[in-house]
Amino acid sequence: MSKKYTGSCACGAVTYGFDSEPSFIANCHCTDCKRSSGGEMATFAAVPDADFTVSGADTTKTYSYGPDAETCAGKGLDRVFCTNCGSRAYTNNLKDFPGIVFVQEGTLDRLDEWFPPQAEIFTWSREKWLPALDIAQYDHRAPA
Template structure:
């Protein structure tokens, strides 16, 4: 899915980015790490080809948390905003970024809930989106 230059930023505005095309698969991730990193019932990520994503400002303020499983999460060193996620087997061709950091309106919507096996016990996703116990390739 092509979009015309969407802009995003962290909470304090120190880091800014631009994405020119987002892939159509966007998911609400309910894994424990996403919940803890975002401080919410789930995190919602968009995916772009690395060539379609660029940091406009503040790249030097990005910090990386690397989990025991090798996943890398980037955030702003000043305000703590979660900005990107990379699985341990990431080849660098794509960037997963937090849709909550977009400043531009987005015409496409998330299409699934993933890692629902780990969802917060106080939240029940009751929408019509498919719900997967693990990733998209797991059985509903």
């Protein structure tokens, strides 16, 4: 794969690449990202769907989240994971952001190529023991 940035699932059956510099990078603390990643948050980078290539897509499965105003699922999206190892590699079919793929930074090949987050989102569900980074903070709590 000749893309500038590459990544893969844990077992390597699913690989991906893109050349674009991400337009948006966030730490998402929403409850969907907690459940699907198994951690407190997920760090993802937004890249154009047209630039995003996947190899081994037949080894992926998607699970649709949303609509949910209290998570980053928003109007709805699909989280894509490897059916062999379970790694969640990327998110697509975002109803709120057509033409964009969210790459899970934990699946990037090179640790020194993680894109630093520009914002923390869905901070209403950030765990109290986790301090905020010195970047933009978005609560996103739905009006009661």
